[in-house]
Amino acid sequence: VIVVRTLAELRATLAAARLGRRSVGLVPTMGALHTGHRRLIEQAVAQNDVVVLSVFVNPTQFDDPADLAAYPRTQEADLALAEAAGVSVYFAPAPDEVYPPGFRTTVALRGPIVDGFEGAQRGAGHFNGVTTVVTKLLSMVRPDRAYFGEKDAQQLRVVRALVADLNLGVDIVPVATVREPDGLALSSRNGRLTVADRERALGLSRCLFTARAAFESGVRDSEGLVRVGARVLAEHGVEPEYLAVVDGSSFEPVDRIDGEAVLVVAATVGGTRLIDNVPLR
Ligand code: PAF
Numbered sequence: 476v477i478v479v480r481t482l483a484e485l486r487a488t489l490a491a492a493r494l495g496r497r498s499v500g501l502v503p504t505m506g507a508l509h510t511g512h513r514r515l516i517e518q519a520v521a522q523n524d525v526v527v528l529s530v531f532v533n534p535t536q537f538d539d540p541a542d543l544a545a546y547p548r549t550q551e552a553d554l555a556l557a558e559a560a561g562v563s564v565y566f567a568p569a570p571d572e573v574y575p576p577g578f579r580t581t582v583a584l585r586g587p588i589v590d591g592f593e594g595a596q597r598g599a600g601h602f603n604g605v606t607t608v609v610t611k612l613l614s615m616v617r618p619d620r621a622y623f624g625e626k627d628a629q630q631l632r633v634v635r636a637l638v639a640d641l642n643l644g645v646d647i648v649p650v651a652t653v654r655e656p657d658g659l660a661l662s663s664r665n666g667r668l669t670v671a672d673r674e675r676a677l678g679l680s681r682c683l684f685t686a687r688a689a690f691e692s693g694v695r696d697s698e699g700l701v702r703v704g705a706r707v708l709a710e711h712g713v714e715p716e717y718l719a720v721v722d723g724s725s726f727e728p729v730d731r732i733d734g735e736a737v738l739v740v741a742a743t744v745g746g747t748r749l750i751d752n753v754p755l756r
Contacts, residue, residue: 476558478565482615485566489525489616497524501618501645503609506530506567507547507663508556511653515622516560518650527616528562534570536604538597542748547663566616573611582606587727588636592739593629593750596716605630606637613643621645626652626660628737628752632726652751658684660751672745678711679740682718683753686738690755695732700755704738716741716748720755 479485492499500523502515508530519526530553537543550567557565581603583589589602613621623631635647653661658680659673668676686704694700697720704718719728723735732755739752 476554476562476565478554478567480567480569481572482568485527485564485615488564489527492525498620499523499616499618500526501529501612501616501621502526502562503529503531503612503621503623505532505546505663506553507549507666508553509653509661509663511624511626511661513556513560514653515624515650516557516562518648519620519622520561522620522648523618525563526561527564527566527618528557529612529616530565530567531573531608531612533573533604533608535574535607536601538601545667547666573608580607582610582637582641584633584636584640587725588629588633591629591726591728592717592719592721592741596741602630602633606633609634609637610641610643613638613645618645620648622648622650624652625649625754626662626751628739629726632724654680660749662749664747664749667747669745672747675711675713676744676747676749678708678713678744679742679749679751681711682707682713682740683738683751687753687755690732690738697728697730697732700738704740708740708742713742713744716743723754723756 477488479488500519502519504512532546534543583603584606594602623634631649638647659677682704685707686700689700689703700720701718708715718740720736720738722729723737729736736755737752738755741750
């Protein structure tokens with residue numbers, strides 16, 4: 476793996492690949508890599524000649540400075556995982572490289588896709604931070620394909636909308652959520668859970684699986700599904716920030732499921748904010 480920290484180095488490193496018409500895949504991350512990221516990288520390696528992993532803890536998407544400060548940074552381990560998974564270029568820019576002094580652009584989507592759920596809980600700045608940095612990373616790397624986890628379901632929809640609206644000309648490839656054997660969705664934040672909180676955190680996936688089972692046995696009204704899920708959360712002593720059925724593409728709440736929908740949940744467990752979702756199809 477080649478480690479690059481500046482745009483100039485990145486462009487020089489990718490120049491040969493472009494001349495040779497080799498395909499480039501981008502896996503954008505904020506580091507603290509786990510098996511979920513590994514799955515993204517493996518998918519990218521399977522579909523592209525060259526894989527760029529970006530590792531950048533993007534300050535502009537954190538609404539809470541304490542959350543940004545506490546975000547895990549594990550460079551040695553990240554590099555080892557990247558190398559083992561087959562990454563070609565490890566792009567780890569400093570904040571000034573992405574946002575040089577005088578930087579003045581924000582890429583902001585409008586409407587329900589960014590207003591609800593994560594947008595409502597974390598503030599409008601969160602998705603503006605994500606869409607601005609993703610636009611930057613796509614412009615810097617100019618990949619053929621970019622890989623995003625389904626765990627951040629709303630982010631995935633927002634990025635798809637961004638790419639469509641601005642004709643960014645990159646294929647957005649979704650990759651399924653990876654879970655621990657007991658169901659907990661992998662997240663860089665899980666490491667902050669105490670043993671007792673981890674047990675409570677299982678309420679999220681169990682709530683989703685129980686509601687999904689009800690969906691599979693024929694329940695189609697969202698209220699019924701949410702009621703079933705809420706009971707499981709309560710049994711784990713978890714108070715949801717939201718628990719809702721949303722349309723798979725618009726991310727707006729739906730009353731009845733007749734197309735593709737997603738059941739989404741967010742909750743703070745012992746000071747750690749967790750999100751999860753299951754598709755209902
Ligand atoms: O999902 C993430 O890790 C981040 O939101 C992303 C896409 C790398 C943008 O900073």
